[in-house]
Amino acid sequence: MSEEQRAQDVRRAAITRVHEVLSGLGGGLTDEQVPQVLVRTALSLPGGAQADIRAGVREVRSTFGDGDGRVRVEFDTAADAADPCDVEVVLPAPPTAVVEDGQDRPPLPGGEPRLLVLGFDGIEFHFLLEPGHDWLPLLRPHAGYDGLGLLLPETLSDVPHGHLVDLSYADGVLRARRAAERPDYAVSVNGVPLDGAGVAVAEHGEVLFDSRTGAGSRALAYELVDWTDEVPSAGAGADVLDGAPHPTESADPANPGGLLVAPPRPGAKAGLRRFPLPTGRADVRVRDVHVQVLHTTATHVGSAERSHVKIYRCATPQHAAYLRRHLATQAGLVRQANAVAGRPGERAWAVAPIQLVAATPPPEVLTTRADPAALRGAAEHRLSAWFGVPDQPQPDCFVIVASPLLEPVGWAGYEQLGKAPSGGQLDALAPLAAGVDRLHFLGVAHCDIKPQNVCHHLDAQGRSGYVLVDGDAITRSGGPVAELRFTPEYASAEVIRAARRVRAPGRDSIDVREHDRFGFVLVVLTALIGVDKVDALLRGGADGRRPVDSVAIVEDTLASAWDPEWSRFVAELVGPFRPGALLDDGWSAKAWLERLSALWSPQERERVADPDRVAAGRYGREVTALRADLRALAWAEWREELVARTRAAQLVVARREYRNWLWAGRIAFLVSVLLLVATVAGGTG
Numbered sequence: 001m002s003e004e005q006r007a008q009d010v011r012r013a014a015i016t017r018v019h020e021v022l023s024g025l026g027g028g029l030t031d032e033q034v035p036q037v038l039v040r041t042a043l044s045l046p047g048g049a050q051a052d053i054r055a056g057v058r059e060v061r062s063t064f065g066d067g068d069g070r071v072r073v074e075f076d077t078a079a080d081a082a083d084p085c086d087v088e089v090v091l092p093a094p095p096t097a098v099v100e101d102g103q104d105r106p107p108l109p110g111g112e113p114r115l116l117v118l119g120f121d122g123i124e125f126h127f128l129l130e131p132g133h134d135w136l137p138l139l140r141p142h143a144g145y146d147g148l149g150l151l152l153p154e155t156l157s158d159v160p161h162g163h164l165v166d167l168s169y170a171d172g173v174l175r176a177r178r179a180a181e182r183p184d185y186a187v188s189v190n191g192v193p194l195d196g197a198g199v200a201v202a203e204h205g206e207v208l209f210d211s212r213t214g215a216g217s218r219a220l221a222y223e224l225v226d227w228t229d230e231v232p233s234a235g236a237g238a239d240v241l242d243g244a245p246h247p248t249e250s251a252d253p254a255n256p257g258g259l260l261v262a263p264p265r266p267g268a269k270a271g272l273r274r275f276p277l278p279t280g281r282a283d284v285r286v287r288d289v290h291v292q293v294l295h296t297t298a299t300h301v302g303s304a305e306r307s308h309v310k311i312y313r314c315a316t317p318q319h320a321a322y323l324r325r326h327l328a329t330q331a332g333l334v335r336q337a338n339a340v341a342g343r344p345g346e347r348a349w350a351v352a353p354i355q356l357v358a359a360t361p362p363p364e365v366l367t368t369r370a371d372p373a374a375l376r377g378a379a380e381h382r383l384s385a386w387f388g389v390p391d392q393p394q395p396d397c398f399v400i401v402a403s404p405l406l407e408p409v410g411w412a413g414y415e416q417l418g419k420a421p422s423g424g425q426l427d428a429l430a431p432l433a434a435g436v437d438r439l440h441f442l443g444v445a446h447c448d449i450k451p452q453n454v455c456h457h458l459d460a461q462g463r464s465g466y467v468l469v470d471g472d473a474i475t476r477s478g479g480p481v482a483e484l485r486f487t488p489e490y491a492s493a494e495v496i497r498a499a500r501r502v503r504a505p506g507r508d509s510i511d512v513r514e515h516d517r518f519g520f521v522l523v524v525l526t527a528l529i530g531v532d533k534v535d536a537l538l539r540g541g542a543d544g545r546r547p548v549d550s551v552a553i554v555e556d557t558l559a560s561a562w563d564p565e566w567s568r569f570v571a572e573l574v575g576p577f578r579p580g581a582l583l584d585d586g587w588s589a590k591a592w593l594e595r596l597s598a599l600w601s602p603q604e605r606e607r608v609a610d611p612d613r614v615a616a617g618r619y620g621r622e623v624t625a626l627r628a629d630l631r632a633l634a635w636a637e638w639r640e641e642l643v644a645r646t647r648a649a650q651l652v653v654a655r656r657e658y659r660n661w662l663w664a665g666r667i668a669f670l671v672s673v674l675l676l677v678a679t680v681a682g683g684t685g
Contacts (some may be wrong), residue, residue, distance in 0.1 A: 138150045
């Protein structure tokens with residue numbers, strides 16, 4: 001029996017068993033009742049098959065009760081499992097106290113919403129705590145967990161997995177209690193042991209997980225921060241005033257000093273962005289933090305180096321503080337992802353670094369009686385004018401982020417690439433693949449990987465490589481997503497379907513890892529076959545269907561573009577386009593790229609010049625250097641830098657030859673003059 005047929009049999013058995021159990025209920029399921037389904041098989045199932053089974057079980061669950069569709073599906077293996085599987089369905093008991101219609105409901109507790117900041121090793125996660133009667137689980141879930149709560153990434157090994165702690169926030173007081181799971185750990189908050197009754201805790205401190213089996217202790221820092229729900233006021237087009245830049249300080253340790261932020265284009269309108277803030281609640285799983293953003297550039301004082309800059313305008317200082325924490329965490333994640341791309345100290349990136357910029361000069365303190373006209377020359381007023389609100393100085397409401405100003409890749413078309421894939425491209429994309437895998441291991445995703453977001457950069461040795469930009473789009477790879485930033489043309493069919501229902505009850509989770517992987521596959525495909533071929537695959541017809549969503553069409557496109565000898569290479573290349581392939585937890589961009597490299601024909605590899613062999617002739621070394629550049633750089637690009645380098649080498653040769661010609665002419669002229677002088681002198685003598 002094939003693996004695909006076995007997965008279909010397991011899916012059919014699981015759906016049938018769940019339907020039988022739910023059909024036998026006397027009444028419907030309530031929103032609080034989440035059925036737990038355990039599917040046990042003799043052999044493990046791939047991630048794509050597990051995702052398909054979960055989707056089928058959710059569809060069955062949604063037809064019972066309130067139609068919410070919430071269900072927890074987990075998988076296990078056992079040698080004695082039945083064929084095709086054993087299915088256990090556990091139904092939680094209904095709530096003991098149900099509020100009848102017309103009965104007075106308990107009033108909501110008082111207090112303002114607070115921002116809960118959880119941190120470990122410089123990485124932070126944020127949750128909005130709103131006053132309520134319910135307890136919210138704080139946990140690092142097992143794989144396949146479908147429940148609610150304040151969810152930490154599965155890869156966060158600093159925190160024991162499982163449900164150990166519950167938090168409650170009411171009347172301005174944060175309470176914590178011990179949950180039933182993992183009795184092998186003792187849990188305390190600020191030195192106070194937790195029990196099932198719960199205890200009020202301070203607004204900041206640490207949660208300590210102490211192993212009873214000698215595995216050590218692990219601490220998770222926490223802090224409650226003030227929060228108000230507001231939206232930035234709308235402004236007109238950018239007023240650049242006198243056109244002067246905004247002076248600030250670079251926060252990049254590798255490149256400190258003054259930074260001059262150039263004004264945006266006159267009249268430019270600020271864009272709108274939303275950053276998701278999870279709540280962990282069932283009714284409203286996320287709140288949106290609304291900000292405005294302007295794009296511009298900046299120069300370092302005393303240097304010609306330029307940076308790309310995003311200026312964010314927030315509604316309140318609290319929102320700006322959250323955004324700084326959020327972006328600082330993203331910057332740290334980018335640094336960790338880049339650690340796999342090269343050795344420490346090397347300028348080797350998978351994602352272009354992002355740096356928060358210090359808010360200097362320091363903003364003036366405003367009161368309700370302050371005269372905005374008095375701040376007309378202040379730096380904060382200049383930023384307000386750029387956002388079209390010159391009469392609303394807002395100290396502490398701006399967040400500035402800088403990243404290297406890089407050159408986008410000019411992907412070549414099919415006719416420029418030839419009739420075979422380029423092995424040089426696979427080598428050039430390897431650091432990018434390692435960075436994508438590392439981001440997912442850290443529990444986050446880039447969320448906007450596409451060919452247009454790939455740029456060139458030079459490492460410390462001057463070698464050209466690829467790097468992802470737009471790093472501030474990074475978000476958590478698990479949990480709710482308020483607004484998935486993506487370009488529909490470069491998203492998989494699974495993500496497009498999920499995005500349409502992202503705010504529907506029980507349907508607000510998207511596997512953004514699959515979204516990243518699909519974008520990376522499109523980048524590789526663009527590099528190998530040409531941007532025009534990929535654009536044609538992504539272009540939808542009148543019915544909205546895209547050719548890229550059909551494995552057969554993608555395979556036919558590649559087979560017709562390359563010779564038959566590349567059939568095995570094509571088969572591996574189209575593998576990620578098969579349904580559910582990128583949902584497998586074990587799928588790796590780096591491993592997939594290595595398989596492609598192994599299948600790439602050695603006979604078609606570009607011959608790399610022996611470094612000890614130098615071309616013959618007077619300018620042999622210059623010719624050898626240019627040959628190395630041409631062979632090392634990827635085929636699927638037209639580099640202006642390479643063209644400029646070639647022209648520069650030609651100019652060097654031309655100037656040297658011209659100088660030699662001039663000197664030869666001067667020597668001949670001097671010899672002629674000397675002979676003339678000698679002849680005249682001899683004649684007069």
